Amino acid sequence: MTEPREVIIVGSGPAGLTAALYAARGSLRPLVIEGLESGGQLMLTTAIENFPGFRDGIMGPELMGEMQAQAERFGAELLQEEVTSVDLRSQPIRVRTSGQEHLTRALIIATGASARLLGLPSERTLMGRGVSTCATCDGYFFRDCEIAVVGGGDTAVEEAIYLTKFASKVTLIHRRDQLRASKVMQEKAFANPKITLRWNTLVEEVKDVDKGEVSRLVLRDKVTGEASELPVQALFVAIGHTPNTSLFAGQIEMDGDGYLVTRGGTKTSVPGVFACGDVQDRVYRQAITAAGSGCMAAIDAEHYLESLK
Amino acid sequence: MASDKIQTFTDATFADSVEKATTPVLVDFWAEWCAPCKRLGPTVDALAAEFQGRMSVGKLNVDENPMTPTRFGIRGIPTLLLFKGGQIVESVVGLVGKDELKRIIEKHV
Numbered sequence: 001m002t003e004p005r006e007v008i009i010v011g012s013g014p015a016g017l018t019a020a021l022y023a024a025r026g027s028l029r030p031l032v033i034e035g036l037e038s039g040g041q042l043m044l045t046t047a048i049e050n051f052p053g054f055r056d057g058i059m060g061p062e063l064m065g066e067m068q069a070q071a072e073r074f075g076a077e078l079l080q081e082e083v084t085s086v087d088l089r090s091q092p093i094r095v096r097t098s099g100q101e102h103l104t105r106a107l108i109i110a111t112g113a114s115a116r117l118l119g120l121p122s123e124r125t126l127m128g129r130g131v132s133t134c135a136t137c138d139g140y141f142f143r144d145c146e147i148a149v150v151g152g153g154d155t156a157v158e159e160a161i162y163l164t165k166f167a168s169k170v171t172l173i174h175r176r177d178q179l180r181a182s183k184v185m186q187e188k189a190f191a192n193p194k195i196t197l198r199w200n201t202l203v204e205e206v207k208d209v210d211k212g213e214v215s216r217l218v219l220r221d222k223v224t225g226e227a228s229e230l231p232v233q234a235l236f237v238a239i240g241h242t243p244n245t246s247l248f249a250g251q252i253e254m255d256g257d258g259y260l261v262t263r264g265g266t267k268t269s270v271p272g273v274f275a276c277g278d279v280q281d282r283v284y285r286q287a288i289t290a291a292g293s294g295c296m297a298a299i300d301a302e303h304y305l306e307s308l309k
Numbered sequence: 310m311a312s313d314k315i316q317t318f319t320d321a322t323f324a325d326s327v328e329k330a331t332t333p334v335l336v337d338f339w340a341e342w343c344a345p346c347k348r349l350g351p352t353v354d355a356l357a358a359e360f361q362g363r364m365s366v367g368k369l370n371v372d373e374n375p376m377t378p379t380r381f382g383i384r385g386i387p388t389l390l391l392f393k394g395g396q397i398v399e400s401v402v403g404l405v406g407k408d409e410l411k412r413i414i415e416k417h418v
Contacts, residue, residue, distance in 0.1 A: 036348070036404050043344035061344055080351055082406050098408050128385035128402025137343045140371070141384040212382060234384065 004092035004103035005031055007301050009110055010083050011244075013040020014287045015277025016110030017067040017076075018294030019301075023108075024074035026302050031104075032071070032078045033097060039064040040112050041241070041278075042287055044134050045155075046162055049184075051287050063287070088251040088270045105308065106272045106301040109248065109260060110294060113241030113278040113285075118150065122206040123237070130214025130234045131206060135159035139166045142234045148173055148217055150203050151238035157181040157189045159238050164194040171230060173198045175222060198230075206235055243279045257282065266297040274300050314357040316367030320376040326367065328395040333364045333418045338388045340372045345404045346387040352407045353389075356414065363418045364391075393417055 007023050009016050012034040023030035042048065042060035049057040072078065081097040092103040115133035117123055123131050132138040135149075139162060147167040149160040152174035158181075160172045172189065177199045179186050189195050198219065204227070205218035216231045245258045253261045253269035259282050260268055260275040268275050276297035277290035318326055318336060327334045337353045339346035357366035371378045371386060381390065381397070391399035391414060398417050401410065 036406055037345070038348050039344065043348075084408070098406070128388055128400075129382060130384050132385050134343075134345065134385075137340075137345060137387075138385045140340065140342070141378075213384070 002103065004105055005029070006104070006305055007031075007106040007108060007298075008033065008093075008095055008102055008104040009108040010086075010095070011035055011040070011110035011112055011277065011279070012038050012068070012078065013042065013064070013110060013112045013277055013290060014067065015112070015279075015290040015294035015297070016040070016108070017064070017071050018291040019108045019110060019276055019298040020071040020076035020078075020294075021067070021074060022295050022298030023301065024071055024076040026298065027075075028298075028302065028305070030076050030108075030298075031102065032076055033083050033095065033102075034078055034080050035111060035244075036082045037112070037114065038080065039068070044136055045158065046136060048287060050182075067291075083247060086247060086251070088248065088273055091272075093272065106274070106304055108266075108294075108297045108301055109268070109273065109275040109279055110277045110290075110297070111244040111247070111279045112290075113243045115237065116240045116242045117237055118203055118239065120203070120206060122209050123235070125209050126206055126212070126214055126235075129212050131237065132234065133237050135162045135236050138234070138236075139163050142166050144168050145233035146171070146231065147234045147236065148203075148230060148232045149236045149238055150174075151240070152176060152178075153180045153238065153240060154182055154185050155240075156238035157185040159236050160195050161185075161188055161192060163236065164192055167194065167234075169196065170194055171196045171198055171232065173201050173203060173217075173219065173230075175200065175202055203235070241278065241285075245279060255282075266293060266300045272301075272304055274304075314361060314366065315354060316365065318367045318369040318374075318377070320374040323369070323374075323377045327392050330365065330392070333391060333393040333398075335360075335364055335366045335414065336390045336392065337366070337368045338371050338378055338383055338386050338390070339368055340370060340386060342372075343386050349387045349389075349404055352410065355407055356410060359411070360414060360418060364414065391417060 006028040045060035087094040274297040276293035
């Protein structure tokens with residue numbers, strides 16, 4: 001039987017890689033299982049202007065590349081696989097990937113969150129046919145087209161601004177009468193002549209499933225109750241994220257929305273299992289807070305491992 | 310690495326290399342600026358190695374070859390299309406794990 005690792009980190013966004021950096025510098029020789037969305041949500045963003053230390057901003061993928069290189073420099077080992085199952089109750093903890101089974105004394109969960117969808121059948125059918133959750137991936141296909149973005153947070157506003165590089169017009173559809181996005185982002189959106197806002201509006205249907213392309217949206221005004229149609233060739237969905245915790249269902253405490261519950265720092269309900277980043281954060285959800293909690297998780301894991309000796 | 314088993318398709322070669330091929334062909338539509346596409350790369354390499362002899366595998370850069378994605382109505386990447394006898398038998402959009410892709414491909418090759 002192979003000797004268990006001191007610590008395995010699941011996830012490779014800012015939380016996972018910061019945990020890896022600290023664990024590596026603590027001589028814990030961490031293994032990072034990167035997961036499908038390697039590098040996390042920042043891989044899909046453009047310029048990040050609120051990560052301290054980069055006065056002119058830094059591109060999301062570049063920042064993640066730096067974090068990865070920094071963690072590796074101190075001995076973190078990165079594995080480009082995804083976890084298929086875990087057994088948190090066994091000691092050592094068992095983590096299975098498609099390739100093999102790994103054993104570890106401590107586990108840091110940093111699986112983050114993935115884009116949430118509206119939940120319309122038509123939205124799912126037309127995914128990749130005009131419906132998208134990744135402006136940097138798919139904006140290219142809609143040059144000189146009219147596009148809609150649904151959402152009101154920083155991601156939605158950033159995507160809307162980014163898409164004006166390609167689109168002739170971008171309609172930002174939001175269900176409330178004000179944006180959640182930061183003031184700086186809001187001002188950028190309001191100042192952009194290509195962006196139009198539709199307040200208090202819900203997307204009820206994406207047409208046209210029969211043609212296999214997006215041709216228009218069916219909208220409903222929440223105040224008047226009136227339905228209307230908006231002709232667009234693409235819909236970018238940016239209505240927030242859901243935590244990636246299905247892997248751990250039934251083995252660890254979660255709240256009603258699937259976020260991992262942490263207490264006393266990054267401790268979860270299972271001894272030796274720690275959680276950091278968006279998977280346990282429904283409030284802040286920033287790259288810097290994810291990184292900060294990743295650091296905490298590594299320190300908490302180190303203390304836990306010390307206590308076993 | 311298995312990347313020597315991966316072909317490069319272009320607008321000019323697509324009909325001959327993919328649609329007239331006698332074995333099934335998996336085509337990976339990608340671009341340099343697409344982070345999930347880059348993430349899918351190693352998976353596609355691994356699939357090429359595992360299905361060698363039963364299926365050929367190639368990539369098409371949508372930036373350099375805009376005609377082919379337009380012809381097939383591709384408006385999001387990464388997209389994987391599996392061709393068999395000149396027909397699309399599977400279409401997979403977005404990042405999907407290797408095990409699931411293997412299951413999808415096994416049905417046809």
